[in-house]
Amino acid sequence: MDLKVDPEEMDCNQPVPVEVFASRSTLHGLSHILTYERICIKRCLWILFFMGSLSFLVCVCVDRVQFYFEYPHVTKLDEVSAPVMIFPAITVCNLNSFRFRSVTRNDLYHAGELLALLNRRYEIRDPHLVEESVMETLKFKADFHNFKPRPFNMFEFYDRTGHDIKDMLLACHYRGMECGAENFDVVSHRLSETHNLILASSHAGEP
Numbered sequence: 001m002d003l004k005v006d007p008e009e010m011d012c013n014q015p016v017p018v019e020v021f022a023s024r025s026t027l028h029g030l031s032h033i034l035t036y037e038r039i040c041i042k043r044c045l046w047i048l049f050f051m052g053s054l055s056f057l058v059c060v061c062v063d064r065v066q067f068y069f070e071y072p073h074v075t076k077l078d079e080v081s082a083p084v085m086i087f088p089a090i091t092v093c094n095l096n097s098f099r100f101r102s103v104t105r106n107d108l109y110h111a112g113e114l115l116a117l118l119n120r121r122y123e124i125r126d127p128h129l130v131e132e133s134v135m136e137t138l139k140f141k142a143d144f145h146n147f148k149p150r151p152f153n154m155f156e157f158y159d160r161t162g163h164d165i166k167d168m169l170l171a172c173h174y175r176g177m178e179c180g181a182e183n184f185d186v187v188s189h190r191l192s193e194t195h196n197l198i199l200a201s202s203h204a205g206e207p
Contacts, residue, residue: 029053094168098161100134105141107161110152118142 022034032046098115112118119125122144130138165181172179 094163096163098158099163100137102161103141105144105147106150106152107157108141109144109147109149111154111157112142 019034022030025031029046029050033043033050035043103115108115108118109122112122113120113125117125117138122142124130124135124138124142127135165184169181169184172183174183
């Protein structure tokens with residue numbers, strides 16, 4: 001028994017030709033590239049235009065992605081003129097938040113992880129990055145065997161371990177006269193990486 005297949009059913013099972021797909025596509029230029037026409041020059045020009053546009057699009061996308069991973073930022077500054085300064089604008093800052101030699105074992109126990117010196121298990125964090133001269137001291141202070149922790153206060157910690165103006169000030173001259181650490185008052189001593197000290201307004205008459 002022979003089964004006759006309808007020609008229309010055979011056409012439905014066959015894939016759509018590329019030319020038909022291109023003619024129905026909304027991608028600009030594709031219908032001119034994949035066409036039944038025999039004009040080679042026209043097709044070559046459309047291929048050049050299409051590849052050029054595609055290359056330009058890829059270059060722009062790659063450039064924007066690279067620019068994104070550079071994490072660009074914009075800093076805006078507002079300048080305000082002040083006819084009279086309340087205090088002399090002399091500021092001394094130290095980006096180091098604390099002195100390691102002033103840190104005690106009790107400080108390490110309570111704030112070792114916060115200071116990026118210890119991990120959660122009270123072990124030295126990244127020992128391969130620690131200098132040899134510091135490693136011995138850190139090992140000694142991080143030994144909590146039979147250690148009984150005492151109360152800890154973060155403000156007291158920064159007051160005790162923070163850098164003193166006497167240690168940072170090598171020489172000071174203001175209005176042609178010598179000045180010293182006694183002419184400076186701490187005006188900003190918050191829990192941050194910077195400790196600002198500024199010449200006190202009460203000493204405005206002094207150098």
